[in-house]
C-alpha cells in the first residue's frame with residue numbers, strides 16, 4: 606500500500622525510531638578505519654565481555670566472569686544459543702502468553718516443545734506461580750521470562766519473580782530471563798534480574814540482554830547471554846561452530862555504548878514515556894477496548910474482546926479502512942489482543958490514534 610503512495614501510519618514497529626547515538630557510531634567507524642576487520646574470539650572481544658560483566662554487576666547486582674558471557678547477533682541469537690545448548694529432544698519449555706513471537710519457534714528449532722501458558726489481564730498479563738506449577742510435567746526443562754515484556758509492556762515485581770523462581774528451582778527447571786527492555790522503564794518501576802535475587806537462582810538462570818532497544822542499535826545485531834558456569838562452555842561452543850563472532854567493528858560500538866555516557870538512553874526513555882502518557886490518556890476515552898498502563902517497553906496491548914473481531918480481523922480492517930498498521934495478538938499467542946507500538950514520532954501517533962478512534966466508533 607505504501608508503494609502505491611497510500612498514507613499508512615505504522616504503529617507496528619518493534620524497534621526504536623531514534624538513530625544510534627553518534628558516539629557509538631564514531632567508535633565503530635574509528636575501529637573500521639583503524640583496520641579492526643578480522644575475526645575476534647567467538648564469544649566477543651575481551652574488553653566488551655568485561656564491560657558486560659561490569660554492567661551486570663553495577664546495574665543488576667550480578668557477578669559474572671567475562672568467560673561466562675557470550676556476545677551474539679542480538680538477544681534473539683543469544684536466546685537460541687541457550688536453547689540449543691540446554692534442550693534435549695522433547696524437553697518442554699513454558700512460555701507465558703502473550704509472548705515475544707520468536708520464543709516458541711526457537712524452542713522448536715532446538716527440538717524442544719513449547720508449552721504456552723495463557724495469562725490474564727487482571728494479573729498484568731504475568732504468569733502466576735500457580736499457573737506455572739500447573740503447567741509443569743516431568744518433561745519441563747525451562748521457563749522463559751521476559752520483563753519488561755513484549756508485547757504486554759508489563760514489568761514483574763521482585764516478589765513475583767522470586768515466587769516463580771522458587772517454583773522453578775524446586776524442580777531444577779532452568780530460567781531464561783530475557784531482559785532486553787530493561788532500560789525502557791517508566792514511572793518508579795525498578796528492573797530486577799532474577800539471577801540476582803537469590804544465590805539458589807543463579808546456577809539455573811540465563812540472563813539475556815543486548816544493545817538493540819536501549820541504544821537504538823537493532824541493525825547492528827548485538828546482544829549477549831550471561832550463563833551459569835556449567836553451561837557457558839556449551840553456549841560458546843555452539844556459537845563458535847555456527848556463526849563465530851559478531852561483526853568485529855560492531856563490537857567496538859557496543860563497547861562504547863556501555864563505557865560511554867548513558868544520557869542518550871534516559872532521553873529516549875523519557876520520550877517513550879511522554880508518548881505512553883499521551884496514548885493512555887487518549888485511549889482511555891475510547892469504548893470497546895481495555896488495556897493496562899504500560900510500565901515499560903514501547904508497546905501497549907489492547908484487549909479487543911468486546912469488538913467481537915479476531916485480532917487478525919481487527920488489524921486487517923484497521924489497515925484497510927483507516928490505513929493504520931498494528932500487530933494482531935495472534936502472532937503473540939493471544940487472539941484477544943492487538944499490539945500498538947509507540948516507537949514512532951508524536952505526530953504519527955496522534956494521527957494513528959485519531960483514526961483508531963474513528964474505527965472503534967464505527968464498529
Ligand SMILES: Cc1ncc(COP(=O)(O)O)c(C=O)c1O
Pocket residue numbers: 619678679680681682705751754755783785815816817818823827828
Ligand atoms: C522480548 C524480545 N527479546 C529479544 C528481542 C530481540 O532483540 P535483538 O534485536 O537484540 O535480537 C526482541 C526484539 O523485538 C524482543 O522483543
